[in-house]
Amino acid sequence: MPSVTQKLQTLNYNVADWDDSQTENKMTAEVAKVLSTASKGGNGNQGFPDRIYINQHEKLLILVEEKPTVKEHDNPDREKGAISGIKWYLSRFFNSNLTIKFI
Numbered sequence: 001m002p003s004v005t006q007k008l009q010t011l012n013y014n015v016a017d018w019d020d021s022q023t024e025n026k027m028t029a030e031v032a033k034v035l036s037t038a039s040k041g042g043n044g045n046q047g048f049p050d051r052i053y054i055n056q057h058e059k060l061l062i063l064v065e066e067k068p069t070v071k072e073h074d075n076p077d078r079e080k081g082a083i084s085g086i087k088w089y090l091s092r093f094f095n096s097n098l099t100i101k102f103i
Helices: 004-010 029-035 082-094
Strands: 018-020 051-055 060-064
Touching: 029 082, 060 082
Parallel strands: none
Antiparallel strands: 018 051, 051 060
16 A cells, blocks of 8 residues: 555655645644644644645645554544544644634
8 A cells, every 4th residue: 555655646746845744844823833732642732743735825734644554544542543633633723713614
C-alpha cells in the first residue's frame, strides 16, 4: 500500500506544499493558534497532524493522520487511531473562532 506522500505525488500534488508534522513555515497564524493547544493527550500543549495543506487563496485546509497499518485507522484511542486523531484535530477547529467551510 502506498504512503500518503506517494499517493499525493501520483495525484500530481507538489508534496513540498504539504507541511509535515510540526513545520510551521506555511501555516497561517490562525491555524498555528488552534494547533498550539491541540495535543491529542488533551493537556493543552501543541499538537500537529502528520500532514497539513493550506491554500489561503482557495480557503482550503486539509489535515492528514498517517498510520503504518490499516487496522490502526479505526482505533478509538485518538493518540493511536487515524480517524479518532483527525476527529480530535477537527474538534479543535470547531471550538475555535475560525470560520470552517466543508466541501
